[in-house]
Amino acid sequence: MSTTPLRLKELSKKEELLTGGHRLCSGCGAPIAVRQVLLAAEVPVVAANATGCLEVSTTIYPYTAWRIPWIHTAFENAAATISGVETMYRALRKKGKIDRKIKFIAFGGDGGTYDIGFQSLSGAMERGHDIVYICYDNGAYMNTGIQRSSATPLGANTTTSPAGKVIPGKLQPRKNLTKIMAAHGIPYVAQTTPAHWRDLMTKVRKALDVDGPAFINILAHCNRGWRTGTNTTIQDTKLAVETCFWPLYEYENGRLTINYKPKEKRPVVEFLKTQGRFRHLFSPDNEHILQQIQEYVDREWEALLREEAFWKDQEEETAS
Amino acid sequence: MGKKLALTGNQAVATAMKQINPDVCAAYPITPQTEIMQRFATFVADGEVDTELITVESEHSAMSACIGAAAGGGRVMTATSSQGLALMWEMLYIASGMRLPIVMPVVNRALSAPINIHGDHSDSMGARDSGWIQLYSENAQEAYDNVIQAVKIGEHPDVRLPVMVCMDGFIISHSIESMELLPDDVVKEFVGEYRATYPLLDVDHPVTYGPLVLPDYYMEFKRQQHEAMLHVKDVVLEVAKEFERISGRSYGLFESYRLDDAEIAVVILNSAAGTMKDVVDSYRDRGIKVGLLKPRLFRPFPYREVAEALGNAKVVGVLDRADSFGGFGPTYMEVASAFTTNGARPLMLNWIYGLGGRDFMPEHAEQAIQQMVKVLETGEVEVQKDYLGVRE
Ligand SMILES: Cc1ncc(C[n+]2csc(CCOP(=O)(O)OP(=O)(O)O)c2C)c(N)n1
Ligand code: SF4
Ligand SMILES: [Mg+2]
Numbered sequence: 072m073s074t075t076p077l078r079l080k081e082l083s084k085k086e087e088l089l090t091g092g093h094r095l096c097s098g099c100g101a102p103i104a105v106r107q108v109l110l111a112a113e114v115p116v117v118a119a120n121a122t123g124c125l126e127v128s129t130t131i132y133p134y135t136a137w138r139i140p141w142i143h144t145a146f147e148n149a150a151a152t153i154s155g156v157e158t159m160y161r162a163l164r165k166k167g168k169i170d171r172k173i174k175f176i177a178f179g180g181d182g183g184t185y186d187i188g189f190q191s192l193s194g195a196m197e198r199g200h201d202i203v204y205i206c207y208d209n210g211a212y213m214n215t216g217i218q219r220s221s222a223t224p225l226g227a228n229t230t231t232s233p234a235g236k237v238i239p240g241k242l243q244p245r246k247n248l249t250k251i252m253a254a255h256g257i258p259y260v261a262q263t264t265p266a267h268w269r270d271l272m273t274k275v276r277k278a279l280d281v282d283g284p285a286f287i288n289i290l291a292h293c294n295r296g297w298r299t300g301t302n303t304t305i306q307d308t309k310l311a312v313e314t315c316f317w318p319l320y321e322y323e324n325g326r327l328t329i330n331y332k333p334k335e336k337r338p339v340v341e342f343l344k345t346q347g348r349f350r351h352l353f354s355p356d357n358e359h360i361l362q363q364i365q366e367y368v369d370r371e372w373e374a375l376l377r378e379e380a381f382w383k384d385q386e387e388e389t390a391s
Numbered sequence: 392m393g394k395k396l397a398l399t400g401n402q403a404v405a406t407a408m409k410q411i412n413p414d415v416c417a418a419y420p421i422t423p424q425t426e427i428m429q430r431f432a433t434f435v436a437d438g439e440v441d442t443e444l445i446t447v448e449s450e451h452s453a454m455s456a457c458i459g460a461a462a463g464g465g466r467v468m469t470a471t472s473s474q475g476l477a478l479m480w481e482m483l484y485i486a487s488g489m490r491l492p493i494v495m496p497v498v499n500r501a502l503s504a505p506i507n508i509h510g511d512h513s514d515s516m517g518a519r520d521s522g523w524i525q526l527y528s529e530n531a532q533e534a535y536d537n538v539i540q541a542v543k544i545g546e547h548p549d550v551r552l553p554v555m556v557c558m559d560g561f562i563i564s565h566s567i568e569s570m571e572l573l574p575d576d577v578v579k580e581f582v583g584e585y586r587a588t589y590p591l592l593d594v595d596h597p598v599t600y601g602p603l604v605l606p607d608y609y610m611e612f613k614r615q616q617h618e619a620m621l622h623v624k625d626v627v628l629e630v631a632k633e634f635e636r637i638s639g640r641s642y643g644l645f646e647s648y649r650l651d652d653a654e655i656a657v658v659i660l661n662s663a664a665g666t667m668k669d670v671v672d673s674y675r676d677r678g679i680k681v682g683l684l685k686p687r688l689f690r691p692f693p694y695r696e697v698a699e700a701l702g703n704a705k706v707v708g709v710l711d712r713a714d715s716f717g718g719f720g721p722t723y724m725e726v727a728s729a730f731t732t733n734g735a736r737p738l739m740l741n742w743i744y745g746l747g748g749r750d751f752m753p754e755h756a757e758q759a760i761q762q763m764v765k766v767l768e769t770g771e772v773e774v775q776k777d778y779l780g781v782r783e
Contacts, residue, residue, distance in 0.1 A: 130602035151452035155459025194448030
């Protein structure tokens, strides 16, 4: 089968598998990511979706925006649900009842993935199902009204970590789920954004190609939760990458590659200052939090660089 | 006819599952169910079944995976008990709401706290409104027979609902009894090929499972579940007839024991019904007209049929192995509702017994019947809900 080149001209001719007319907010990052994911896939895909903005807004009965087989069961179990679908596929294929090649994708928000769905995700990955789990991380429980999750960045103002008179927003840094998934030793793990569509689609293709579980963490802008306009989605997302708040990297069979290194790493405040959820941090009292966020970003970025250097050294050693 | 064997309840159920040979099963351990899925894992490892086994990391995921697999378009089973069933709660409603005919043996066990691994019906009784069909089994033979029939009941085109097959933890799951197994090919032919409706894996005809349904349509979905449940009684009887042809064993919606002319009727589920039947016999020997009704189909509850069967009794005592704190036991409530269908007004009593696996002894059965004899004489119920075999 020929593969559609990752060029806009060719891609624009492919059928969109998530149709317009859904009720996600304009400018929402999630459907942009999903459309890119589905455009990247070159084989039929069956998807599971955790409860959340993406799920509720795309399947308001009697309508559905999905042109692929799609299942939503609950919030914390997209990984378990898709593992059941994939297992039935193997069972029926073994018996000759299905002869098509089908791939399986689960979509979950950060709440449904980092928090309540973490156990089922970890279990499905450990069991080695041939599935791709995609987290669209918008940094909070958006569908229920912007509550903090373990993906919410340090200092962010959410409805359960409000910036108050004595507590200045979320006190904890975000959990590094991409690294945790890499620690599962699965064949493919990556982090990307829809503002880097070629990177995203290349990663989706790699994830679908591997035999076994893959995980992709996609930063998904949410103008409601981030407190921005609806027209800055791509701009704000690019800043997350340029400041190294959200680096683009991947683990292929455990080996790390950083896919993009900004020529000049921009200070994280450039990412923070465009978003209302961090506005309170720019008062003189909270300067130390901005500093903490910068330190956190630096530490994570440097750890990535060191790790990549380690792999390069390894290669040179084996080569020499 | 099949062959006679000495098997525990768990072994019998695992054997039924082997003979059914489902496409996908999920396994997670919990006492006293563990042995079922453990044995089944051996069948998978030895190639005795074609099943793909998902060894999930929790019961919540077990039911989630079963739902995904069943939506995929094949036959699916798992088994659980107690806390495991409690952890599945959310997913039970989703399995039935999606009309997926998953079959699940439930080895009845008490619920925490305090933690207790022994048999009572708190687990499955709590799930009685989850939209699952519930069959109860007195012994290993009935559990085996019910599991095989459950496949056909749940998958019937007029039904398409998940089924729980309940049996008592330890008392049945771990006791050896002599029973009869059907030949493998007979079971295979009986359950037949699975017919998928709207399989998720049909990529040429994409379907959306589990959409958001707002107040404009939600009630129609729920009403349809009730309609499907209304078909269950007929299907249970039809399947029972077919099953009798292959097994020689006959089943109904419930079992009536010496009930025809009974003035006193006892209603009791599962293993304790065996003990109760012996005690009924001894009272009959003394000339007291007592009989027993043992429900088999608890959901949907056959109200009219139960009321008719109990029609002549002046005193009805319902023994529950599960409590509703501050209310009557679950079986009592159903039997009391049953009389609204025919207007009968027997005097009713409710006993809670055997919680957390406390033995149900003949003297407990006698105590209840003795009390009912007194009520029959005096026409007065002093204590409507009481406990058997409990320290004061
Ligand atoms: C067991 C359970 N707990 C809570 C909820 C309520 N709930 C539905 S969606 C949602 C938020 C989802 O957040 P996330 O996964 O980050 O996705 P987003 O809405 O941000 O896209 C919550 C808390 C639920 N549906 N089920
Ligand atoms: S609230 Fe945020 S995540 Fe939800 S639809 Fe709107 S922009 Fe998207
Ligand atoms: Mg979110």
